[in-house]
Amino acid sequence: MAVITFPATQDRGALRPVSTEVSIQRLAMSSATEWQRQIMTECRRQGILNPAVFAYLKANRLLDRCTLLASEGPTSPLLFKFIGVPTLSVLGRAWGRSVLGQPEDIDPHVEFAHSIGMQYVEAIGAGEALFNRISVTGVGRPFVYTHAVYGWSDRGRRAVLSCIDVHTLH
Amino acid sequence: MKTDDHDTRRPQPQRKPLDPLRGLLLGTAAPFAGAYAAYHAETARIGKMTDLPGDEFGALVNAKDEAFTSVVRSPDSLCTIADAIAAVGFLRDYITGDETATLVDIRFPPAIADALWSFLARVHESAKATEGSTIIPELGMTFTEAADRRSALYAAVKDISDDEAGDDEVDKLCEEENRIIHAIAAIQPQTVADCLAVLQLVGDKDTALQHSDVHAPGTMAAALFHATLSAAAVLSSMPAGMVGHGSDAELVSLYNRLIEAESTLNSRAPGTSDEELEPFVAAFRDADSAFRKAPARSVAGIALKLRRFWDLCEEDPSIAPQAEDVIDLLKTANEAAERLSAMPAGMLPAAHADAELLDLWHQYMDLSRRWDAMAKTSASDEEMEPLGKAIDRIDDRMTELPALTMAGVAVKMKRLMIRYTEAPWAVDMTFGDMPEPHTDMDSRDWMIWKAIQDAERLAQQPQASASSLTAIYTRWREAQARYNDPNLPDDQDEATKELDEIERRLALEPVQCATDVFVKLAALLSELHTVGVPVIDAEHKEAWPRLLPITEAAADMLPPDVRGPFKDMMAGIRMTIAAMDEADAKGRLHTPARSTQPADTFADTIAAFEAEAAQALSLPSTPTLAMVEAGAAAAGIDIEQARAIYAAMAEAYKKEAA
Numbered sequence: 001m002a003v004i005t006f007p008a009t010q011d012r013g014a015l016r017p018v019s020t021e022v023s024i025q026r027l028a029m030s031s032a033t034e035w036q037r038q039i040m041t042e043c044r045r046q047g048i049l050n051p052a053v054f055a056y057l058k059a060n061r062l063l064d065r066c067t068l069l070a071s072e073g074p075t076s077p078l079l080f081k082f083i084g085v086p087t088l089s090v091l092g093r094a095w096g097r098s099v100l101g102q103p104e105d106i107d108p109h110v111e112f113a114h115s116i117g118m119q120y121v122e123a124i125g126a127g128e129a130l131f132n133r134i135s136v137t138g139v140g141r142p143f144v145y146t147h148a149v150y151g152w153s154d155r156g157r158r159a160v161l162s163c164i165d166v167h168t169l170h
Numbered sequence: 171m172k173t174d175d176h177d178t179r180r181p182q183p184q185r186k187p188l189d190p191l192r193g194l195l196l197g198t199a200a201p202f203a204g205a206y207a208a209y210h211a212e213t214a215r216i217g218k219m220t221d222l223p224g225d226e227f228g229a230l231v232n233a234k235d236e237a238f239t240s241v242v243r244s245p246d247s248l249c250t251i252a253d254a255i256a257a258v259g260f261l262r263d264y265i266t267g268d269e270t271a272t273l274v275d276i277r278f279p280p281a282i283a284d285a286l287w288s289f290l291a292r293v294h295e296s297a298k299a300t301e302g303s304t305i306i307p308e309l310g311m312t313f314t315e316a317a318d319r320r321s322a323l324y325a326a327v328k329d330i331s332d333d334e335a336g337d338d339e340v341d342k343l344c345e346e347e348n349r350i351i352h353a354i355a356a357i358q359p360q361t362v363a364d365c366l367a368v369l370q371l372v373g374d375k376d377t378a379l380q381h382s383d384v385h386a387p388g389t390m391a392a393a394l395f396h397a398t399l400s401a402a403a404v405l406s407s408m409p410a411g412m413v414g415h416g417s418d419a420e421l422v423s424l425y426n427r428l429i430e431a432e433s434t435l436n437s438r439a440p441g442t443s444d445e446e447l448e449p450f451v452a453a454f455r456d457a458d459s460a461f462r463k464a465p466a467r468s469v470a471g472i473a474l475k476l477r478r479f480w481d482l483c484e485e486d487p488s489i490a491p492q493a494e495d496v497i498d499l500l501k502t503a504n505e506a507a508e509r510l511s512a513m514p515a516g517m518l519p520a521a522h523a524d525a526e527l528l529d530l531w532h533q534y535m536d537l538s539r540r541w542d543a544m545a546k547t548s549a550s551d552e553e554m555e556p557l558g559k560a561i562d563r564i565d566d567r568m569t570e571l572p573a574l575t576m577a578g579v580a581v582k583m584k585r586l587m588i589r590y591t592e593a594p595w596a597v598d599m600t601f602g603d604m605p606e607p608h609t610d611m612d613s614r615d616w617m618i619w620k621a622i623q624d625a626e627r628l629a630q631q632p633q634a635s636a637s638s639l640t641a642i643y644t645r646w647r648e649a650q651a652r653y654n655d656p657n658l659p660d661d662q663d664e665a666t667k668e669l670d671e672i673e674r675r676l677a678l679e680p681v682q683c684a685t686d687v688f689v690k691l692a693a694l695l696s697e698l699h700t701v702g703v704p705v706i707d708a709e710h711k712e713a714w715p716r717l718l719p720i721t722e723a724a725a726d727m728l729p730p731d732v733r734g735p736f737k738d739m740m741a742g743i744r745m746t747i748a749a750m751d752e753a754d755a756k757g758r759l760h761t762p763a764r765s766t767q768p769a770d771t772f773a774d775t776i777a778a779f780e781a782e783a784a785q786a787l788s789l790p791s792t793p794t795l796a797m798v799e800a801g802a803a804a805a806g807i808d809i810e811q812a813r814a815i816y817a818a819m820a821e822a823y824k825k826e827a828a
Contacts, residue, residue, distance in 0.1 A: 048772070049771065050772075050775055051778060053775060054778045081779045081783060082782055
């Protein structure tokens with residue numbers, strides 16, 4: 001298990017925790033929850049990112065559990081396009097409003113977990129699915145979650161769907 | 171009820187039996203129309219007899235006038251819409267100087283106009299609570315409102331005309347009146363109430379129709395006349411179940427019987443002995459009990475029950491709801507109300523599949539009772555003939571009309587039992603007037619009687635209330651679920667074929683009730699939704715926001731199992747529109763890219779996610795009614811205050827979020 005430590009680069013005030021620790025563990029898709037696997041199956045079946053994917057999530061009330069990131073071109077960064085309820089419940093709605101439509105570098109602090117996700121995401125090609133277990137300490141209260149991630153690319157544009165299951169909120 | 175005190179305690183009933191709306195509108199009896207046609211024919215015939223001696227000719231003319239007079243003079247000379255149209259025709263003939271019409275006694279036209287007015291009042295009375303009036307887009311008001319407005323304008327014109335100073339004002343009012351009438355004439359009435367409003371204009375004693383040429387193009391009179399004809403056409407093309415709530419025809423007929431029995435009893439001279447009164451009291455008690463216990467099936471039926479309750483309370487203010495007389499009334503009314511409110515989408519009560527047969531049976535019962543009543547007086551065969559012919563017509567129609575339900579079969583068998591036994595007791599038994607089977611019945615009579623009872627019992631058993639469209643919709647949802655099942659292999663040929671077949675049926679199946687409308691809409695929305703944003707192009711985008719609130723409100727009336735998916739689809743459409751708005755803002759929709767360019771599903775899908783994110787992260791800027799009501803209730807303030815508070819809060823939130 002890789003443990004990556006992100007030391008605080010700058011001390012901006014007493015409210016900030018001194019250090020944030022994110023641990024990421026790659027697991028087999030079979031250990032994902034049933035709904036995570038179902039979404040991955042649907043993404044595979046559709047192959048491309050099309051409205052049917054969205055309709056599927058919506059119709060099965062799974063949309064709220066997902067976060068979507070997308071880039072507008074080959075060189076532009078991935079932006080938050082949609083943030084699901086589990087993420088908002090951990091990081092707050094105000095945070096959600098502040099990062100929506102923004103790249104990950106907006107807030108170096110609360111963004112760790114997601115930047116981790118995105119580093120993986122940037123690495124995966126279209127049509128691949130992967131599953132990680134992530135534990136985070138130092139961002140608010142410590143928490144553990146898993147995400148199943150699926151990526152697409154279309155004429156240089158990229159998009160990533162992350163289906164997040166928050167396990168423990170300590 | 172005691173018989174010795176009701177003469178003194180109770181005033182003579184002022185009310186008349188309630189006319190069954192369907193009978194008034196769609197009945198075939200048309201004594202006035204017949205009499206006027208006969209009068210016309212007779213006038214023409216006599217007119218040719220130029221060589222008759224003067225006194226013989228005079229006698230013929232008198233006889234002809236006499237025959238027509240007797241019809242016109244009877245208080246309810248107009249029985250059906252056919253009569254009303256004939257009356258309008260007569261007035262038109264009279265006004266335009268048709269020589270037959272102008273030959274009549276000078277008192278006739280006002281009498282006929284009065285009769286027309288009273289006919290319309292009866293129709294209006296019977297119908298006003300059952301059907302709403304629709305809006306005339308050009309005027310922005312309903313037919314009923316438009317008719318009322320015209321009456322008000324007319325009254326205003328009359329007031330000002332007396333005062334000579336107001337010429338300009340009169341012109342203005344007349345112009346509006348003209349506009350209203352032409353707008354009404356230009357549009358097809360949709361509901362019974364619409365038609366009644368049109369007829370109200372025509373029946374109005376002050377209407378232009380009676381003073382002008384209805385054939386002069388462009389005039390108000392011509393417009394009115396045209397509107398009348400289209401109202402009559404609409405009424406006569408309405409399916410049986412929709413007009414007059416045919417399913418409560420039996421209750422209406424029981425109610426009429428009760429009122430008749432009651433007024434017969436009350437019309438006995440004071441001081442009549444108990445013995446002489448006995449049969450009338452018994453008849454009243456039977457009728458009363460039958461009406462009280464009969465179930466109500468429609469809103470009209472409930473109204474009838476409550477009307478009776480109201481009458482009883484008025485008669486005796488100390489009456490308690492638990493009293494024996496009224497408890498059945500309230501119970502049956504409540505049961506009906508519960509049943510109706512449990513019905514999905516009560517807006518358009520679906521017609522009984524055998525509505526016409528059931529209606530024929532009730533018509534037959536009425537005619538048969540009238541026949542019996544006439545036979546007791548010393549009516550001549552000639553006088554009885556029209557009734558006999560009417561019954562023959564009913565029999566013919568009953569024979570040719572296929573029964574679709576057990577209730578329809580029961581009607582046919584009851585009529586058969588009367589026909590083949592030719593016994594008065596068969597009439598009493600099938601009419602429900604005789605509680606015990608008659609002792610003269612032989613084994614064949616028993617056999618058919620038992621079969622009737624079987625059919626009626628089966629007819630009472632609850633049928634699957636879901637229309638065929640709702641059933642298809644359910645199957646469609648299931649098929650979709652199978653199609654989307656991730657556990658199935660990728661080879662989806664079977665599932666696709668099944669889905670296609672069901673979708674074809676969804677498209678072809680006719681709409682029969684309100685639920686069906688929403689099923690159709692749901693299917694349509696789902697299709698749009700599946701195909702994705704590009705289908706709803708900029709041109710049609712405008713229509714959706716107007717459609718959505720209506721359909722969403724309507725979704726609440728859907729059966730629970732359909733409601734969830736339907737609402738999801740509505741949410742999907744909302745999302746699509748939001749995405750389009752966004753796309754529009756970026757200028758993407760301005761190019762007519764529908765078929766020439768392939769759709770950019772990648773960007774569209776991301777836009778859909780974005781639109782949803784905006785929704786998920788913000789409160790609605792306009793609160794729903796439920797939100798406002800809950801807020802008002804919690805704070806003990808009125809709804810407007812709650813609305814203002816919410817608006818202020820939402821504004822602050824937006825600033826905070828920015």
